[in-house]
Amino acid sequence: MNTVSISNLKVNPSKIISLAADYPVAIENRNQVTAYIIGKDLYEKLVSYLEDLIDKKAVEETNFEKGKDFEKVVKKLNL
Numbered sequence: 001m002n003t004v005s006i007s008n009l010k011v012n013p014s015k016i017i018s019l020a021a022d023y024p025v026a027i028e029n030r031n032q033v034t035a036y037i038i039g040k041d042l043y044e045k046l047v048s049y050l051e052d053l054i055d056k057k058a059v060e061e062t063n064f065e066k067g068k069d070f071e072k073v074v075k076k077l078n079l
Contacts, residue, residue, distance in 0.1 A: 001024060002024075002025045003027075003028055003033070004016055004025060004026075004028070005029070006034070009027055009037075016037060017039075020039045021039035022039065023042075025038075
């Protein structure tokens with residue numbers, strides 16, 4: 001993982017952002033990691049993964065035997 005100081009980030013943020021395109025960059029302040037910068041693609045993959053994980057968990061925890069008839073729900077919603 002790349003690590004840069006907050007001072008370097010302030011001097012050349014574009015360079016640090018381009019480094020983060022492929023892999024996260026740790027930002028240090030006084031030799032302690034205080035933040036991470038990740039690229040757009042990695043962020044979107046992480047969000048997608050989390051959404052899928054949440055959906056999967058919801059499906060696993062749902063009792064479909066207590067469900068309502070789909071046709072009745074559609075009619076009630078005027079769909």
